[in-house]
Amino acid sequence: MQPHIEVPYQQCLSIKGQALTGLSENQNLILQNEELLKDAYRWMTLTRVYDQKAVALQRTGQMGTYPASLGQEAIGVAVGMAMAEQDTLVPYYRDHATFLLRGWPIRDLLLYWGGDERGSAGGPVQDFPISVPIATQSSHAVGVAAAMKIKGEANAVVTTIGDGGTSKGDFLEAINVAGAWQLPVVFVISNNQYAISVPRTIQCGAKTLAQKAVGAGIPFLQVDGNDFVACYDAMQEALERARSGKGAYLIEAVTYRLGDHTTADDATRYRSPEEVKEAWSKEPIKRLQTYLAEQGWWDESQEKAWQKSCDQRVEEGIAAYKTMPPEPAEAMFDYLYEEFPEVMSAQLDLLYRKVERMRAPDSVVDELELDGLERDDSANDESLDEE
Numbered sequence: 001m002q003p004h005i006e007v008p009y010q011q012c013l014s015i016k017g018q019a020l021t022g023l024s025e026n027q028n029l030i031l032q033n034e035e036l037l038k039d040a041y042r043w044m045t046l047t048r049v050y051d052q053k054a055v056a057l058q059r060t061g062q063m064g065t066y067p068a069s070l071g072q073e074a075i076g077v078a079v080g081m082a083m084a085e086q087d088t089l090v091p092y093y094r095d096h097a098t099f100l101l102r103g104w105p106i107r108d109l110l111l112y113w114g115g116d117e118r119g120s121a122g123g124p125v126q127d128f129p130i131s132v133p134i135a136t137q138s139s140h141a142v143g144v145a146a147a148m149k150i151k152g153e154a155n156a157v158v159t160t161i162g163d164g165g166t167s168k169g170d171f172l173e174a175i176n177v178a179g180a181w182q183l184p185v186v187f188v189i190s191n192n193q194y195a196i197s198v199p200r201t202i203q204c205g206a207k208t209l210a211q212k213a214v215g216a217g218i219p220f221l222q223v224d225g226n227d228f229v230a231c232y233d234a235m236q237e238a239l240e241r242a243r244s245g246k247g248a249y250l251i252e253a254v255t256y257r258l259g260d261h262t263t264a265d266d267a268t269r270y271r272s273p274e275e276v277k278e279a280w281s282k283e284p285i286k287r288l289q290t291y292l293a294e295q296g297w298w299d300e301s302q303e304k305a306w307q308k309s310c311d312q313r314v315e316e317g318i319a320a321y322k323t324m325p326p327e328p329a330e331a332m333f334d335y336l337y338e339e340f341p342e343v344m345s346a347q348l349d350l351l352y353r354k355v356e357r358m359r360a361p362d363s364v365v366d367e368l369e370l371d372g373l374e375r376d377d378s379a380n381d382e383s384l385d386e387e
């Protein structure tokens with residue numbers, strides 16, 4: 001039998017988009033804030049349009065493997081809206097909404113997923129690049145938070161992770177250190193119910209993932225991850241604690257991945273249509289839209305105009321991505337080291353020679369293969385899943 005652990009669960013909007021009763025002062029303030037909620041809705045819908053078009057780019061061979069955030073837009077937007085610019089984001093790979101809010105140009109996001117290192121330069125300079133290795137970002141976040149504490153900065157670090165990632169030692173070590181040293185770091189678990197095809201219930205024997213914080217001595221909370229209001233309120237409280245020197249916080253946002261794990265996955269092989277249909281009834285965008293419409297803050301014509309502008313904005317980003325001249329092949333070496341280690345010189349030489357050979361007029365390598373070298377994503381298909 002499991003010991004009883006009280007895990008607070010926070011929800012402010014019903015799945016039908018109605019405000020619940022008994023809410024805190026801050027939650028009610030959020031619910032009354034027309035501009036804030038419209039902004040959140042706009043970011044969520046922009047993210048969804050971006051996601052759809054990114055998947056289409058991959059499907060048409062114009063980009064590498066891509067992990068959509070369909071259904072998880074509320075927590076991503078709440079994280080991005082609650083963070084201050086000078087805070088540090090140490091993300092994982094499904095944080096598209098947060099990246100957009102942190103100022104990443106759409107072109108750069110696409111470049112990243114197209115295998116171009118220049119894509120990682122978006123967002124504030126102190127933010128970390130996307131982490132494809134699972135959970136390594138948790139320890140990086142703790143390192144940044146320790147540095148902040150030593151320097152006496154009143155900023156915070158936010159780091160995100162999936163449910164499966166919380167089974168890794170890196171995550172558990174990171175929350176332990178964050179608790180022991182009372183570091184200004186907020187851990188956000190996007191519990192979308194699956195780690196590729198592995199359901200949450202067989203990843204971990206604990207009833208909730210939030211309770212992992214108990215052993216680390218960190219306060220914790222479970223929120224309805226499809227409820228923007230609940231997520232935003234939780235993030236505000238966690239960030240406030242971190243910035244005022246009270247230490248770390250852990251939020252488990254309970255959500256659902258409505259799409260495939262990545263474009264290399266087929267979720268119909270391990271999920272029933274009934275389960276997915278049920279999950280759609282709880283999705284975050286419709287929920288907030290209903291609330292806004294019932295307040296008289298959003299209508300059909302606003303929706304149409306906004307969808308059109310999202311479309312335009314994403315198409316502009318796609319055009320910029322497609323017209324970006326490719327990086328030289330050797331660029332892959334440029335981003336790894338501050339000072340190039342001598343021991344890598346032989347590999348770099350080999351690469352130069354290969355590129356020269358391929359460019360030679362009498363090369364046996366045909367045009368197609370040369371194009372492939374300049375923006376080759378096919379070889380990386382599934383790398384996200386197989387690492």
Ligand SMILES: Cc1ncc(C[n+]2csc(CCOP(=O)(O)OP(=O)(O)O)c2C)c(N)n1
Pocket residue numbers: 094132133134135161162163164165166190192194195196257261384385386387
């Ligand atoms: C260290 C490491 N091991 C394995 C993988 C392969 N892999 C990619 S995604 C994934 C599942 C992650 O699931 P979860 O943490 O729940 O995040 P989600 O993708 O569901 O958002 C795995 C095992 C990896 N990228 N890195």
